[in-house]
Amino acid sequence: MVDLRERLAYPLPIAVIGHLMGVPEDQRDDFRQLVDNVFDSTLTPEQAKANAARLFETTDQLIAAKRGDPGDDMTSLLIAARDEESDGTGFTDVELRDTMILMINAGYETTVNVIDQAVLAMLTSPDQLHLVRAGQATWEDVVEETLRAEPAIKYLPLRFAVTDIRLPDGQVIAAGDPILAAYGAANRHPDWHGPDADAFDVTRRVKDHLAFGYGVHFCLGAPLARLEVAEALRQLFERFPAMSLAAPADALRPVPTLISNGHQELPVRLRVVE
Numbered sequence: 001m002v003d004l005r006e007r008l009a010y011p012l013p014i015a016v017i018g019h020l021m022g023v024p025e026d027q028r029d030d031f032r033q034l035v036d037n038v039f040d041s042t043l044t045p046e047q048a049k050a051n052a053a054r055l056f057e058t059t060d061q062l063i064a065a066k067r068g069d070p071g072d073d074m075t076s077l078l079i080a081a082r083d084e085e086s087d088g089t090g091f092t093d094v095e096l097r098d099t100m101i102l103m104i105n106a107g108y109e110t111t112v113n114v115i116d117q118a119v120l121a122m123l124t125s126p127d128q129l130h131l132v133r134a135g136q137a138t139w140e141d142v143v144e145e146t147l148r149a150e151p152a153i154k155y156l157p158l159r160f161a162v163t164d165i166r167l168p169d170g171q172v173i174a175a176g177d178p179i180l181a182a183y184g185a186a187n188r189h190p191d192w193h194g195p196d197a198d199a200f201d202v203t204r205r206v207k208d209h210l211a212f213g214y215g216v217h218f219c220l221g222a223p224l225a226r227l228e229v230a231e232a233l234r235q236l237f238e239r240f241p242a243m244s245l246a247a248p249a250d251a252l253r254p255v256p257t258l259i260s261n262g263h264q265e266l267p268v269r270l271r272v273v274e
């Protein structure tokens with residue numbers, strides 16, 4: 001029995017984004033703890049503040065190291081872009097650090113939950129897995145349906161209306177009001193996906209969802225995330241065709257956060273036990 005979240009869902013996205021951003025291997029776990037804490041909405045304000053300070057410090061250290069010894073990675077490219085634009089038209093040191101944190105946060109946490117939720121959906125809906133194995137649906141369909149039915153980011157806080165927004169039912173969100181974007185609710189709205197919106201159905205014709213956000217801030221990493229998860233599922237189910245869940249699905253504990261939509265552990269048996 002293995003915890004698939006610990007053994008696959010975390011290491012894969014962390015290896016990919018760590019490689020892209022040039023995070024040295026021995027620092028990737030430090031970032032993981034810091035990023036996990038960013039998404040943990042049970043921290044006290046003091047703990048969250050201390051975590052943010054540590055995240056700033058660790059990112060600043062990475063920037064300083066890469067500035068002294070650039071590599072073939074995005075951190076070095078961002079630093080070069082920052083340093084070349086000394087006439088004020090480029091971005092500031094704070095923007096450089098914040099961009100780094102955004103990329104690392106986004107790449108670390110979200111994809112983990114999609115792998116977790118997609119594997120769980122396949123192991124708890126053998127009919128859906130059968131459709132993929134029979135060639136009637138693709139792993140890409142599984143990824144999209146997972147993003148729709150179980151979006152990796154369930155709620156996104158810290159949005160504020162910049163103008164008054166009138167909703168179709170006449171309610172007004174006033175300029176300045178805080179908004180909690182509930183992607184999970186939107187993706188399962190019957191007006192959008194019909195009366196069976198709650199059902200996990202890889203053959204669903206309309207697979208649209210808001211899991212990657214909407215508009216100018218639409219997720220930059222969407223193609224990478226889609227590729228990573230589809231490939232992980234393809235390889236995993238090919239290599240371990242008899243894999244099964246090693247705990248009742250309703251006993252899986254959700255991660256302690258309002259934001260992310262995953263489980264603390266995903267125990268599976270990779271092979272049939274004789």
Ligand code: HEM
Nearest residue numbers: 106107110111114152211212213216217218219220221225
């Ligand atoms: C399945 C995995 C992922 C999900 C569900 C996801 C979700 C999202 C969402 C909901 C937003 C919009 C936030 C907003 O409205 O402000 C966003 C933005 C963003 N994501 Fe992702 N993301 C994923 C993977 C990634 C990866 C792997 C990367 C990096 C390689 C990434 C980089 C970004 C960046 C840079 C933005 C900000 C774009 C902007 O503000 O213009 N994401 N993501």
